[in-house]
Amino acid sequence: MTELPKAYDFHDYEEKIYRDWESKGYFKPWNDPNKLGFDPTIQPFVIVMPPPNITGALHLGHALFVAMEDLIIRYHRMKGEPTLWVPGTDHAGIATQLQVEKQLAKEGLTKADLGREAFEQRVWQWKEQYGSQITQQIRQLGASCDWERERFTLDPGLSRAVREAFVRLYEKGLIYRGPRMINWSPGLMTAVSDLEVEYSEEPGTLYYFKYMLADGSGKYIPVATTRPETILGDTAVAVHPDDPRYQKLVGKQVVVPIIGRAIPVIADDYVEREFGTGALKITPGHDPHDYEIGQRHNLALINILNKDATLNENAGPYAGLDRFEARKKLWEDMRAQGLVIKEEPYMLNVPRSMRGGEIIEPLVSTQWFVKMDSLAQKAKAAVEAGEIIFVPERFTKIFYNWMDNIQDWCISRQLWWGHRIPVWYCQDCGETIVARETPTQCPKCGSDRLAQDPDVLDTWFSSGLWPFSVFGWPDETSDYKYFYPTSVMETGYDIIFFWVARMIMDALEFTGKAPFHTVYLHGIIRDENGEKMSKTKGNVIDPLELMDAMGTDALRFTLLVGSTPGNDMNVS
Ligand SMILES: [Zn+2]
Structure with missing residues (x-):
């Protein structure tokens, strides 16, 4: 007979229990539109996870959102609702490209040495190697999400959604290309948006x-x-x-x-x-x-x-x-x-x-833009009508203010990693072709000498489609029909404009529905002096070390009881 250990050691249990739960399908919704016995009349509870960057190393911000969302998800699951939490990762254009360029530099190479195609392959290799680290760490935090529904913003399905969205906006006259005053980053050698x-x-x-x-x-x-x-x-x-x-x-x-x-x-x-x-x-x-x-x-x-x-x-x-x-x-x-x-x-x-x-240089450059006025007014109206509420409520006013003063969004980036702009220029007659499918011939002169626009889209262009692209939009899949619109969006208030506002605008435009009914905004985790944590300041607390020393439950509990919606939290 083995002796019962005197103290509980989480090292012996956390991983084992998580694996057991995951393998038995406990993280999946019990009412599933793809399975027999599905009942479409039962309202599901759904959260799509804010996709961490594939470059990401786990930080306390991740730990906080995982703890918070897992709490909400488990609460609804225990109430008996069919509950779905969709995980995924973001390709993070600039961030990832910089990582791979750094790696190349160690080999004495630049991306120009490789050329575009080889460079992109190199980034995919990098993604295969490192991209799943962050999702492993999110598992370690105990996130009870449905990993079979995991998505990546550059997946073929999501790439199709991006093209669809771009072409629809273009056809409506909401996307245009032209010389405009933009913010130029001489370090990154690309245009960046006002928010960056x-x-x-x-x-x-x-x-x-x-x-x-x-x-x-x-x-x-x-x-x-x-x-x-x-x-x-x-x-x-x-x-x-x-x-x-x-x-x-x-x-x-x-x-x-x-x-x-x-x-x-x-x-x-x-x-x-x-x-x-x-x-x-x-x-x-x-x-x-x-x-x-x-x-x-x-x-x-x-x-x-x-x-x-x-x-x-x-x-x-x-x-x-x-x-x-x-x-x-x-x-x-x-x-x-x-x-x-x-x-x-x-x-x-x-x-x-x-x-x-x-230092950013304002300069005039030919870029692609989205006209935001009409999208923003629709988004504002939806919030005013109570279709979406913000927790805490004070962010509603901040949201309105931004919607009223919105500027056109510069969406083209002079990068190689990302969703390439679905526009081709005829090398013979100069025709501009904007298409869902890669064209082989110019519709005007019949030439096959077509060159695709070299730029890629701002990472946030695809992030904005996340709440419905993860379910297969533009196809009306069974998941899309049942799980969309989602229920709650839980994320940091620091990306309310980068992300939350754009999801709302995109969802109303493309699906005709608010993407979620509640936006729950958490604060930023700061150090004991209220300073933002950063590697350069050396004040970062690594959640993996904390979990190893005290256990995941202790960390999650600390983060949950210490935080109130919308307020920053100091941790030492
Ligand atoms: Zn032509």
């Missing part, structure tokens, strides 16, 4: 200088800028129409320092007379406000930057220099010519890339 830019207050300098009149009178207009290098792309100087200081100069020409290009002085009531010198340099190519002024006044648009943020040929003698070197050099040269007035310390609102941290 973080603004940080940083001390900087306001540079005052002279815009000399072109008439040789020696008179000048004083102008200030925080980014002198953009002077090289100026196409006007704007003053307020009622400003007595400058009124008589409107219509005259001034000269761009160093490169000597003549540009007009224009009047626009966007200019604040009290701010700075009351005169604004206008760089439509590199500032969103100036871009709009440029549109109003039909100004030329000059791009001075290469993709890596060095200056291009439009920058004259500064071509080839890095943007910050060029700033210094140009300012020195202007000083030598007597064009500098003064410098002043100034608090800047610097746009930085959420991922790389480098």
Whole structure:
């Protein structure tokens, strides 16, 4: 006879019990549309898991959502409802591509050395090798999801959903391609959306200088800028129409320092007379406000930057220099010519890339966009009508506010890993073909020389379809008919705009239904000082270590009792 151990050791049980439950099908809904005896009249309870990135290493945020969703799921399962929790992972465009590029760098290779196809294969290999780590760890957390229904955002089925969504929006005129002011990440060498830019207050300098009149009178207009290098792309100087200081100069020409290009002085009531010198340099190519002024006044648009943020040929003698070197050099040269007035310390609102941290450059580039207005208004109306509620309730107002001020969404990314844009260009007649199936012939001229758009879609484009694409949409599968719409969306409040809002907009547009009736938002887990956990700060608590030391139940219990909806939680 074996002796009964004196203390409970979770190491002996957790994994064994989980395996036992999973193998016996306890995590599957008892009422299943694909099985005999299915009763379609019984209302199921459904959650789709926020798909972790395949690059992800388990962190406390994962542990929190798993504990929370598992709690909700088990509660409904115990109430006897047919309960389904759909797991899956996200291909995470930029994040994954960077991982594989890093791996290649160790072999002395770049993605260009491999070429697109071989690189994509390499990423798939990487996914096979590492992509399931995160789902293994989620099992370790005890997540009682239906692993037979696991999905990946680049699965063939989900890829078909992405194409369907793109083509439908295009056919409705809600997707367009055009040159627009976008956020350019020189580090990642791709466009990023407004949401991927973080603004940080940083001390900087306001540079005052002279815009000399072109008439040789020696008179000048004083102008200030925080980014002198953009002077090289100026196409006007704007003053307020009622400003007595400058009124008589409107219509005259001034000269761009160093490169000597003549540009007009224009009047626009966007200019604040009290701010700075009351005169604004206008760089439509590199500032969103100036871009709009440029549109109003039909100004030329000059791009001075290469993709890596060095200056291009439009920058004259500064071509080839890095943007910050060029700033210094140009300012020195202007000083030598007597064009500098003064410098002043100034608090800047610097746009930085959420991922790389480098300074984002606003520039005009031809990209694909989704028109968001009508989608957003539908989403707002659904929430107003009570079809979707937010927990905690205070996020409703934040949601409305964003829906009312929404901007068009830049969805193209200059990456290789992701859903390739389903658009082909005829190399003979220039026809643009947007299609669900890869075309072999140009419908206009019959040519077979078709080139697909090289860009891929923003990762969040496919994430937005997640609540219904996991069930086989656009096909009306039995799973789709029974399990969709889902019940609760549980996720962090930090991705309410990235993800929750887009799921709501997409679902209403494509399925005509709200994707879930309740959005439960949890807070962010911070360290003991309330700081966000990050590898660089070294304050990350590894849930795997905690689980190994104290057991999964202890960790889950701690996270659940310590958190309230929508509020951050400090853990030490
Ligand atoms: Zn053609």
